[in-house]
Amino acid sequence: MTNGRDPAEITRLAIQRRMSRRTFLAGTGAGLGALALAGCAPPSGASSAPTTGGSSAVPSPASSGASAPASAALGDTLTLATWPNYHSQEVLDAFTAETGVAINVAVYGSTEEMEAKLRAGNSGIDVVVPSNYAIEGWVADSLIEPIDYAKLPDFVREDWNPLFMDQAFDKGNAVSIPKNWGTTGIAYRAGRVPEGVTTWKQFFELAGTTYKGKTLIVDHQISSFGSASVAMGYSLNTIDPTEMTAVEAMLTALKPKLFAISSDVQPPLRNEDTWLSIAWTGDGVQVGRDNDDVKYVVATDGGELWIDSFTVAADAPHRDAAYAFLNYITQPDQAAAETEFSLFPHANDKATALLPAEIKDNAIIYPPADSLAKLEYAVNATYNSPERAEAWARIKASA
């Protein structure tokens, strides 16, 4: 309905959302603090009808044919385990207005945290939005269920960008539908880094020399160890012992010269505590919008491309509501509104077409296809490699 949010509004939202999506602290302990701080929704389990003041099932006349019929069978709540600042509250409210299903948004700082909750069992989570690398393991351990496309009558496969569908981690999208995708790139302060940075090789060289004490790498094995591997000419996904030893030695030597190993990317970049930083698409867009001096680039020597996808928990207590939600949220209108809010690119081409020019033509949000060619998806073997996990732990523990 009110899709056309003006640019000033977007900037304002971007400023409000100072924290990076993965930020959020790992630090706050089991994500509880994240819930309290993110403040975007009542914590899971709260049965309060949030936001629109009463979740009475008044169908909103303006929302179009995409709607599943309001039905008592859906129940009255749904728990969505997702990232901070990832969903448009208007879209969630419209779903509630249409179906009578109130959405509890549970915010997590990482896929791994979502997984911990799912594995513990009885999480109450219905829909969860993991990154690509976790999906195979979750399927193997039956944490998520195959998507019953019969329950998504409005889903049109042809609307979706083949670049992000039918990937190796989920052939035929049997268990997952993309929510947003993005890159792991390099953010830098152009005023401080006049030569610019275009490759990971350059990034890690400069981090240990010219920009000693001014560089941040994220606290995430896949993104940081992976980007360092790319810098040394290896695959993002390397689990070769010799290559891993070389990457570990490089990062261990670099560690004392870093400003931080932290997934809270945005604050130090804004404060000029960091001049050079690993960052995810959203960080690049949000900080870049507020500050012309901050540039975000996708490295030309490779790096990480990722997709967060909607999946349905195998023990979802509100399965029907979960499918009604997926049917709704994957429609172009809703997907476009979500993208306008989160500023991460979407895999639904019809949604992308609905976006205002300053978003769909923004090369940071939607990088040109050829710049993505060298990027890799992190795979399950990387995510679950004990050797890589231990190498990363040794790097972090080193003096």
Place this chain on the structure above:
Amino acid sequence: MTQQSGTVARADAKRRGGAGLLVLPAALWYVGFLIAPLIVLFVMSLGERSPNGGYAPGLTLEQYANLTSRITPLTNTLGLALLNTVICVIVAFPVAYTLALKVRGGWKLALVALVVVPFWTSFLIRTYAWMTVLGNQGIPRLLSGVGLGEIQLLNTPFAVSLGIVYNYLPLMVLPIYVSLERLDHSFVEASRDLGAGPIATLRQIVLPLAAPGILSGIVLVFIPVMGEYLIPILLGGGKTYFLGNALADLFLQSRNWPFGSALAAVFVAGMIVLVALYLWVSSRLVRSGREASLL
């Protein structure tokens, strides 16, 4: 006579039964939320990481053998916890002494209240505030303005120590204050009358009487600092790696529950030994204190 003693015994049993009933909720609480989780923790530590993360049942001591790979975080944590506990004692004692013995009346109440005031604000928010103060736009900017050059404060071991001392100091001040507050001032006067100087009085009268408070403070500070996780992340920038961070990473990054459980089990065992030691020392202190006052 036998009848009488029988009645007494029955009344005794009844009383004990009543007390038992009163203790029941607490006992259930501890069994359900302390003992049972510890058992789960131990059982899990004998298992293996399932190939996709989490826990797979097993009966192996392999995880314990792997613990050598976490020696660095352990020594880091021990070193910093000891150092910061000592700093806390050194900073807290004069404060508590002044509050207990030098300040009178309304001032005293106000100052003691001020020690507690920081607890009214969330720990997380106060620590975030330090990030701003120590960051590039804070003290380092002032210092470079005075011509002291580029100094990095945030994300250094110094910042971590500062954050720890700042956050845990009240937990040291309060128990010492309480023990000094109960100190009978005539002891101090007697000591001075008998010719002891201020230092001798401090060493021979005040410190021994404050010892139980200092000891409680040490336990209250040392144990939580050993488990500290947030301060190293926020003020240490993830570069100072504590045991708490190693544990969190094992569960939330590597998803190696058995190894994490083994590390946690050893940590818990260590802390139990420490608390036992504390109880033993403090009971001896109390006994010797009683003997001293008898003399």
